[in-house]
Amino acid sequence: MCAISSIVYARSLTKRYGAIEAVRGIDFSISAGECYGFLGVNGAGKTSTMKMIYCRIARTSGELGVLGMDPARDASRIKQRLGVVAQENALDPELDVVENLLLYASFFGVTGAAARRRADELLELVAISGKERALVRELSGGMKRRLVIARALVNDPDILVLDEPTTGLDPQARLLVWEKLTRLLERGLTLLLTTHYMEEAARLCNRVAVIDEGRILAEGQPSQLIERFAAQDVLELVDVGGRLPDDERLDGLVLRRERHGETQYLYTADNRVLLHRLAELGFDPPRHVARQATLEDVFLNITGRGLSE
Amino acid sequence: MNALTAFFTPNAWRVFRRNMLAWQKYAWSSVAINIVEPFAYFLALGFGLGAYFSLTGYGSLVQFMAPGFLGLTALNTATFDASWGCYERRVFNGVYESMVTAPVDPLEIAAGEYIWQAFRSVLYGSLFLAVIAGFGLVHSWWALLCPVMLALCGIVFAIPALLVSFVVKTQEHLFYYFSFVATPMVMIGGVFFPLDKFPHWALALAWLTPLYHAVKVFRSLVMGTVTASTGLEALWVIAAIVLLAFVPVRSIRARLAN
Numbered sequence: 001m002c003a004i005s006s007i008v009y010a011r012s013l014t015k016r017y018g019a020i021e022a023v024r025g026i027d028f029s030i031s032a033g034e035c036y037g038f039l040g041v042n043g044a045g046k047t048s049t050m051k052m053i054y055c056r057i058a059r060t061s062g063e064l065g066v067l068g069m070d071p072a073r074d075a076s077r078i079k080q081r082l083g084v085v086a087q088e089n090a091l092d093p094e095l096d097v098v099e100n101l102l103l104y105a106s107f108f109g110v111t112g113a114a115a116r117r118r119a120d121e122l123l124e125l126v127a128i129s130g131k132e133r134a135l136v137r138e139l140s141g142g143m144k145r146r147l148v149i150a151r152a153l154v155n156d157p158d159i160l161v162l163d164e165p166t167t168g169l170d171p172q173a174r175l176l177v178w179e180k181l182t183r184l185l186e187r188g189l190t191l192l193l194t195t196h197y198m199e200e201a202a203r204l205c206n207r208v209a210v211i212d213e214g215r216i217l218a219e220g221q222p223s224q225l226i227e228r229f230a231a232q233d234v235l236e237l238v239d240v241g242g243r244l245p246d247d248e249r250l251d252g253l254v255l256r257r258e259r260h261g262e263t264q265y266l267y268t269a270d271n272r273v274l275l276h277r278l279a280e281l282g283f284d285p286p287r288h289v290a291r292q293a294t295l296e297d298v299f300l301n302i303t304g305r306g307l308s309e
Numbered sequence: 310m311n312a313l314t315a316f317f318t319p320n321a322w323r324v325f326r327r328n329m330l331a332w333q334k335y336a337w338s339s340v341a342i343n344i345v346e347p348f349a350y351f352l353a354l355g356f357g358l359g360a361y362f363s364l365t366g367y368g369s370l371v372q373f374m375a376p377g378f379l380g381l382t383a384l385n386t387a388t389f390d391a392s393w394g395c396y397e398r399r400v401f402n403g404v405y406e407s408m409v410t411a412p413v414d415p416l417e418i419a420a421g422e423y424i425w426q427a428f429r430s431v432l433y434g435s436l437f438l439a440v441i442a443g444f445g446l447v448h449s450w451w452a453l454l455c456p457v458m459l460a461l462c463g464i465v466f467a468i469p470a471l472l473v474s475f476v477v478k479t480q481e482h483l484f485y486y487f488s489f490v491a492t493p494m495v496m497i498g499g500v501f502f503p504l505d506k507f508p509h510w511a512l513a514l515a516w517l518t519p520l521y522h523a524v525k526v527f528r529s530l531v532m533g534t535v536t537a538s539t540g541l542e543a544l545w546v547i548a549a550i551v552l553l554a555f556v557p558v559r560s561i562r563a564r565l566a567n
Contacts, residue, residue, distance in 0.1 A: 056409070056410065076414075079411060080412050092402065092404055092407070093402050094331035094402065094404075103323065103326070103327050103330070106323045106326075107408065107411035151407075
């Protein structure tokens with residue numbers, strides 16, 4: 001993709017902290033209106049990448065363009081048009097909910113009645129209306145996260161950057177955050193997020209980059225990645241020892257095999273066909289899970305380890 | 310933008326406003342703490358200890374100490390909040406982290422904190438001034454200029470304290486600054502007793518501290534003994550602000566900037 005048409009792009013981007021190479025030459029290009037996700041475990045280089053994009057840390061080498069500008073030169077102008085949900089909430093615990101929004105808005109030059117109106121709209125959008133005068137410490141984890149999202153939107157940004165938006169939230173709170181982010185996407189906002197939840201990436205992202213040890217190992221639409229690196233279905237077999245028939249006898253039904261610990265993963269086009277064939281061969285798996293392949297499998301197959309490890 | 314022009318940016322005043330909003334939630338307890346403690350020392354030393362003697366050439370101890378305590382109040386309030394308070398705001402509460410994610414320059418944050426310390430110093434110092442006026446210890450309308458000097462004191466004491474808060478590894482290390490810098494500065498600052506009998510080297514050391522000059526200004530304003538040299542003492546403090554303001558810039562940028 002051409003750099004001009006993309007809202008964020010990187011070429012051979014690196015970040016080094018002393019001897020540690022956190023980001024080792026990555027390339028990506030994100031278009032306006034897209035939701036682009038970095039999927040990886042802790043320490044993969046996701047946060048460093050995000051911080052370079054939202055001008056919090058300087059890159060070591062390579063090219064980086066955000067909204068047609070260079071973070072090394074135009075940090076202030078880029079920040080003016082970004083919304084940032086950092087990994088740490090960094091809400092002001094000494095201020096109440098509305099004060100947090102109004103103070104932050106003032107830094108973008110949004111003040112007075114306009115700021116007040118914007119704050120009301122955003123609190124309604126993220127469903128925290130009625131808590132205007134609550135101190136931040138009185139909010140639940142999910143509410144804090146939604147307040148940070150509201151805060152990131154006070155300047156009506158062109159891009160919303162979210163570093164692990166739902167880490168540490170319970171499933172219900174996570175669903176609510178996803179719902180709000182989906183609404184923002186529908187309005188045409190560009191979203192850039194990191195996550196180690198494959199479900200989050202699959203649900204929200206148009207495109208995902210699998211990132212590990214500072215490198216992008218694969219990139220594409222979630223469904224494409226699954227097709228390419230996993231298969232339609234997965235049959236997980238627990239503790240089968242050596243009794244499992246080999247690939248030849250399974251008529252090529254198994255597209256890929258992985259083994260992690262006591263679990264064998266058989267990637268196949270259709271679990272029912274595979275199970276049927278196994279039964280014909282007299283193999284009745286004692287404990288198994290038949291499911292669709294997910295980005296988790298993609299990650300497992302590319303990096304050799306799970307996302308949740 | 311540099312360390313001085315940052316004072317005149319809208320963002321510096323927004324940072325000031327942020328501290329004001331937070332402070333308003335516990336203003337009364339804060340006022341009480343910042344007034345009661347110096348006042349207790351003032352009463353005990355001035356009237357208790359001072360009852361036993363008078364200072365040759367200066368009158369009563371309580372009269373001598375009254376203007377000195379304006380400088381002491383400014384030093385204490387600015388030093389504590391610019392170090393302990395700013396450390397908390399930066400490290401524990403992430404207040405600055407969200408500011409630098411928005412288009413706020415770290416120097417604007419520092420300037421906002423200095424303005425805030427100027428405000429605190431003016432507020433608590435003026436309350437103390439009202440108290441000593443009530444005791445009949447203020448003898449001149451020149452004393453109405455004390456708040457201006459208090460504001461300058463707030464800034465000049467805040468600058469090194471903020472720098473220290475940016476370089477220490479843990480909050481407890483701030484006590485090194487309190488014990489090795491702030492407290493000795495008070496002892497040689499001419500707050501409690503005249504420095505005429507100090508050896509030359511100690512006097513030279515005192516001359517290097519802003520408190521020494523500030524206290525001289527407060528004493529002239531309160532006693533009505535204002536001369537050209539009072540203006541020079543005030544200029545010393547202003548010059549210190551101008552020079553000191555540039556010292557913490559690298560540390561502040563290193564901790565908060567890109």
